[in-house]
Amino acid sequence: MTEQIMVRTEEPGDCASVESLIKAAFADVRLSDHQEHNLVKRLRLSTAFIPELSLVAVASDQGIVLGHILLTRAQLLRGETSQPLALLALAPLSVHPDFQLRGIGSQLINAAHEKARRLGFGAIIVVGHADYYPRFGYRQAKDYGISFPFHVADECGMVVELKPGALCNYSGCVRYDPAFGL
Numbered sequence: 001m002t003e004q005i006m007v008r009t010e011e012p013g014d015c016a017s018v019e020s021l022i023k024a025a026f027a028d029v030r031l032s033d034h035q036e037h038n039l040v041k042r043l044r045l046s047t048a049f050i051p052e053l054s055l056v057a058v059a060s061d062q063g064i065v066l067g068h069i070l071l072t073r074a075q076l077l078r079g080e081t082s083q084p085l086a087l088l089a090l091a092p093l094s095v096h097p098d099f100q101l102r103g104i105g106s107q108l109i110n111a112a113h114e115k116a117r118r119l120g121f122g123a124i125i126v127v128g129h130a131d132y133y134p135r136f137g138y139r140q141a142k143d144y145g146i147s148f149p150f151h152v153a154d155e156c157g158m159v160v161e162l163k164p165g166a167l168c169n170y171s172g173c174v175r176y177d178p179a180f181g182l
């Protein structure tokens, strides 16, 4: 199944399909506010948006959008005197319920990591499933001295270094784009 899926950059014509996909993916997620599609709309209009880091997974034969991942700009605040560190926030990640557990989420994450690395970013933060993201290298943000501007269970607030040592000597609180409405 995995070889029939192609990951590419989202195009303007994908927006409606991506919205439907996100709604379907989160429909039965207990902790969701079911507003992830609106978050994506706001992020697309924000300065945090990097078009190359909004990716879709499509069925290569029919071009139907089955998955989507978005990485946007965030910052790590390191006290009042230091410059914030630029990093990325992963949110949201969506795979259509009928196509989950076939490696699509993994393909999207790996492709997004590769692109982000090529664009020069050193780290990505995520708030998400504690049993899913560690397989892609994510570790508890707490272990790096990184905190979030809201309550999050230690195991769900995670970070991955795209370049070894990228977070060495960095710690602080994550600042999300205002589009997150925090």
Ligand SMILES: CC(C)(COP(=O)(O)OP(=O)(O)OC[C@H]1O[C@@H](n2cnc3c(N)ncnc32)[C@H](O)[C@@H]1OP(=O)(O)O)[C@@H](O)C(=O)NCCC(=O)NCCS
Pocket: 025, 026, 029, 092, 093, 094, 095, 096, 099, 100, 101, 102, 103, 104, 105, 106, 107, 127, 128, 129, 130, 131, 132
């Ligand atoms: C979470 C999600 C993106 C995973 O995508 P996917 O394409 O189904 O996952 P993959 O096929 O790449 O990976 C499957 C593996 O991940 C595990 N996995 C899938 N969803 C998981 C979850 N919610 N929590 C923990 N592990 C999960 C599977 O058990 C499987 O493990 P295995 O390889 O050891 O058998 C997808 O289920 C989804 O869209 N869920 C609804 C929206 C959501 O929760 N998004 C993430 C918000 S943090």
